[in-house]
Amino acid sequence: MSLRLYDLAGADPKLRFSPYCWRTKFALAHKGLAVETIPWRFTEKEFIAFSGQERVPVLIDGEKTISDSWAIACYLDDAYPDRPSLFGSAAARSPTRFLNAWADTVLNPGIIPFVLLDIFGKIDPKDRDYFRSNREQRFGMTLEAYGAEREKRLPAFRQSLTPLRTMLAAQPFLAGERPAYADYIVFGSFQWARCISSFALIAPDDPVFAWRERMLDAFDGMPRRALAA
Numbered sequence: 001m002s003l004r005l006y007d008l009a010g011a012d013p014k015l016r017f018s019p020y021c022w023r024t025k026f027a028l029a030h031k032g033l034a035v036e037t038i039p040w041r042f043t044e045k046e047f048i049a050f051s052g053q054e055r056v057p058v059l060i061d062g063e064k065t066i067s068d069s070w071a072i073a074c075y076l077d078d079a080y081p082d083r084p085s086l087f088g089s090a091a092a093r094s095p096t097r098f099l100n101a102w103a104d105t106v107l108n109p110g111i112i113p114f115v116l117l118d119i120f121g122k123i124d125p126k127d128r129d130y131f132r133s134n135r136e137q138r139f140g141m142t143l144e145a146y147g148a149e150r151e152k153r154l155p156a157f158r159q160s161l162t163p164l165r166t167m168l169a170a171q172p173f174l175a176g177e178r179p180a181y182a183d184y185i186v187f188g189s190f191q192w193a194r195c196i197s198s199f200a201l202i203a204p205d206d207p208v209f210a211w212r213e214r215m216l217d218a219f220d221g222m223p224r225r226a227l228a229a
């Protein structure tokens with residue numbers, strides 16, 4: 001068994017910051033599967049062309065190639081049923097998919113303005129022109145304008161975490177007593193922010209902060225050891 005993962009890297013190849021790649025690395029750790037990660041830069045589209053698309057994570061498992069973090073999570077749970085369930089139970093897969101959609105469409109876009117300029121400062125120099133023009137087209141303004149006034153945006157962002165805060169005040173993990181893929185989805189977003197930026201997104205007295213600390217200790221502290229800002 002040999003698993004390989006294309007994993008977004010910065011100018012420093014040890015800087016791994018993609019929220020989606022973190023989801024996959026936590027899923028592999030949950031399953032107890034060792035993986036060799038391959039540092040990949042935004043403009044190295046030709047290296048993952050075999051996957052039929054242009055984004056990471058891309059997982060290679062023997063003869064199989066899987067892209068998209070949600071598809072990879074489902075693949076791992078189906079291909080390795082004898083290892084710990086990634087979703088906690090078969091029935092939990094569907095509500096976990098809702099959380100995946102919420103993180104993709106609300107949480108991650110909510111975090112981007114806080115970390116955008118830090119990302120730009122830490123990506124490989126060869127990625128900079130692509131990243132600037134691609135993101136400026138997406139956001140309809142310069143990176144500098146989109147990343148401005150972080151402090152002013154912070155109260156609204158923290159308010160948007162109310163559903164997480166409410167749940168984590170009542171139970172230790174989103175999946176219940178133990179972490180599962182629901183936690184990895186959301187924690188992947190905070191690990192992205194933590195690796196790329198020193199901006200304090202969460203207040204220390206927030207139950208979300210305490211949960212993030214518990215998640216940083218998961219897998220014998222693997223997430224805490226990652227290169228961070």
Ligand SMILES: N[C@@H](CCC(=O)N[C@@H](CS)C(=O)NCC(=O)O)C(=O)O
Nearest residue numbers: 018019020042055056057068069070
């Ligand atoms: N829905 C995909 C999203 C993957 C994605 O957007 N990955 C980013 C890295 S965080 C990427 O590869 N971006 C390439 C680009 O912007 O050109 C998933 O869940 O895996």
